[in-house]
Amino acid sequence: xxxxxxxxxxxxxxxxxxxxxxxxxxxxxxxxxxxxxxxxxxxxxxxxxxxxxxxxxxxxxxxxxxxxxxxxxxxxxxxxxxxxxxxxxxxxxxxxxxx
Amino acid sequence: xxxxxxxxxxxxxxxxxxxxxxxxxxxxxxxxxxxxxxxxxxxxxxxxxxxxxxxxxxxxxxxxxxxxxxxxxxxxxxxxxxxxxxxxxxxxxxxxxxxxxxxxxxxxxxxxxxxxxxxxxxxxxxxxxx
Amino acid sequence: xxxxxxxxxxxxxxxxxxxxxxxxxxxxxxxxxxxxxxxxxxxxxxxxxxxxxxxxxxxxxxxxxxxxxxxxxxxxxxxxxxxxxxxxxxxxxxxxxxxxxxxxxxxxxxxxxxxxxxxxxxxxxxxxx
Numbered sequence: 001x002x003x004x005x006x007x008x009x010x011x012x013x014x015x016x017x018x019x020x021x022x023x024x025x026x027x028x029x030x031x032x033x034x035x036x037x038x039x040x041x042x043x044x045x046x047x048x049x050x051x052x053x054x055x056x057x058x059x060x061x062x063x064x065x066x067x068x069x070x071x072x073x074x075x076x077x078x079x080x081x082x083x084x085x086x087x088x089x090x091x092x093x094x095x096x097x098x099x
Numbered sequence: 100x101x102x103x104x105x106x107x108x109x110x111x112x113x114x115x116x117x118x119x120x121x122x123x124x125x126x127x128x129x130x131x132x133x134x135x136x137x138x139x140x141x142x143x144x145x146x147x148x149x150x151x152x153x154x155x156x157x158x159x160x161x162x163x164x165x166x167x168x169x170x171x172x173x174x175x176x177x178x179x180x181x182x183x184x185x186x187x188x189x190x191x192x193x194x195x196x197x198x199x200x201x202x203x204x205x206x207x208x209x210x211x212x213x214x215x216x217x218x219x220x221x222x223x224x225x226x227x228x229x
Numbered sequence: 230x231x232x233x234x235x236x237x238x239x240x241x242x243x244x245x246x247x248x249x250x251x252x253x254x255x256x257x258x259x260x261x262x263x264x265x266x267x268x269x270x271x272x273x274x275x276x277x278x279x280x281x282x283x284x285x286x287x288x289x290x291x292x293x294x295x296x297x298x299x300x301x302x303x304x305x306x307x308x309x310x311x312x313x314x315x316x317x318x319x320x321x322x323x324x325x326x327x328x329x330x331x332x333x334x335x336x337x338x339x340x341x342x343x344x345x346x347x348x349x350x351x352x353x354x355x356x357x358x
Contacts, residue, residue, distance in 0.1 A: 013281065095355070211263060219242055
């Protein structure tokens with residue numbers, strides 16, 4: 001399954017809930033304020049790192065750039081554009097949006 | 100692929116409508132079909148004709164109307180949510196005793212069944228919200 | 230295909246409604262319930278999951294007189310009449326909020342995060358509110 005998360009992990013528990021319920025082999029796409037979970041050296045970076053074993057992480061690059069986070073994204077997080085977002089929804093059987 | 104898109108939030112306050120719009124245009128550019136865009140909760144506010152955003156910013160409502168016209172999209176506004184929030188077409192206004200309607204071009208008002216039907220008929224249902 | 234034709238039979242998908250917000254502070258709990266009720270007519274395979282603050286939607290004893298809003302919690306008891314019987318509640322979410330099944334106004338199946346995860350993987354269409 002493809003999961004999307006649009007909330008900052010510092011604001012709400014959305015990101016945490018998502019990774020707790022994402023099966024091995026899932027993808028999590030960070031969009032809108034959700035891209036803050038992709039920041040290097042933050043309070044949640046270790047959690048993201050740990051989840052990377054089972055989950056593939058993506059971040060929507062236009063949202064990363066909008067927020068001035070270019071160059072500050074953790075290694076292992078794949079940046080995609082909107083076309084890439086669409087491709088992910090096609091690649092996985094279904095999408096769950098975590099709001 | 101056939102997509103149904105659900106938008107739960109209104110224009111400007113949340114990024115939901117913007118992200119959905121950018122997703123929709125990318126999907127269309129890639130040759131996919133948008134079966135329906137369904138506006139629920141405050142998402143119905145994307146359908147007001149009376150929005151006047153600043154000139155130097157995107158016009159969220161007109162963008163949807165224009166995309167619908169260009170690609171023959173089905174933009175559906177939930178009737179119950181619209182009634183609560185004051186989005187009406189001429190029929191709804193008349194039926195509910197209102198002295199004005201405000202729906203933007205390209206949008207139509209219908210029931211929640213249209214969302215479910217979208218989920219049944221489409222390959223993917225993607226939700227954009229708060 | 231019209232809504233009526235769709236309702237008469239044909240495609241059946243697994244629809245899952247995920248509720249993660251508390252009632253009254255925002256409209257999502259009420260309006261998501263309205264989707265479940267309308268959707269019930271389409272004879273799909275429906276599951277409703279309550280997790281995070283969504284578990285608060287099911288607590289007993291909601292008295293909304295003081296806030297002037299409609300108490301819609303009795304509607305959860307009516308879901309059964311619409312053949313919506315698969316109501317799942319997150320064990321961890323209940324515990325984190327100091328709640329147990331006894332605090333809830335309707336019969337539910339309590340599931341762990343792992344079980345909810347597996348349940349979600351089985352669904353065709355997931356609606357979040």
